[in-house]
Amino acid sequence: MPKYLLSVYGPTERNQFGDYPDKESMLQAFADTGAFNDKLVAEGYFVFADGLEQATTATVVDGQGDEPVYTDGPYLEAKEHLGGFWVIEAPDLDVALRLAAEGSKACRGKVEVRPFHTEQSIKAMLDA
Template sequence: MTQYLMSVHGTEADHDMTTGGGYGSPEAMREAMAETDRYNKRLQAEGYWVFAGGLKGPSTATVVDGQGAQPVVTDGPYLESKEHIGGFWIIEAPDLDTALALAADASKACRGKVEVRPFEG
């Protein structure tokens, strides 16, 4: 079995729970979260689940560069971008076709585009 990262990308505004983010309304956001929870339970029941998590908005990020004599800590995301990773799954699947089918279901559940990448080794 190969492990895959399935990541969901979105804008900073997509993280605003008070407005419903990119979902259009708080109710639509709650429905997507409930559907995603059901999807997560399915992954667990079918043996694909390794780990998953949603991330706070990119403005909460901190970058640490420890390559020099003293670490340099910078507030904000590493990359300036319009879209950022909002959440992810790590799954184990027998092949890429299975991972892509699971990503299609994930995309439908969370109502966002899902990028699939295999781990090295």
Template sequence: MPNYFLAVNHDENGAAEMAEMTMEQMQPIFEAVDAFNTELQEQGAWVFAGGLQTHDATTVVDNTGDAAVVTDGPFSESKEYLGGFWIIEAADLDAALEWAKLGSKACQGKVEVRPFQAEG
């Protein structure tokens, strides 16, 4: 069965709003994401998932030249950044999109769906 990357994207406005939320306000989102994770696991679609630190915790390594260059921060300017992800198994893109709809609802954010490259 194919694997799909479900990316939870954030932007600066959303990050600022989330930073102002209390734990009491965040709790329903945490619970909804936990329920979504449980459903993925129970349905056999779960492979792996994780939340990421904010984009300012990024370190970029470029070893394409004569020497490796290590820099702090994101490589490029972007309106959105990756905040977390799920790796799932789904029968096809349509099934992955259905999971993404549920994930988006749970985390209250946009979810990008990207298929993995076929093996072999």
């Protein structure tokens, strides 16, 4: 079954309540997202999901040279960065979009839906 990455973006630096206006809304969003995750598991869509520490904690590594080079901060310079994601299995995009809409409501953010490679698409690439 096709797999999709459902990503949520947020500001580079977050306030003390994640990206939420206050503690109460943060707890509510966590609870709703938890319930959504449970539903994904129960209905057989769930592969993986988690939230990330803020982007300023990232390190970029370039190991292509003789010695690896380390750079503090995220790979892309941007105002917003990946803040968390789901990996789901769904029969087609319609199902993935429907689930993404539910996830978006639960976590209070826009969700980007992106398909993973499949065995078939890799094969097509190899045969090209």
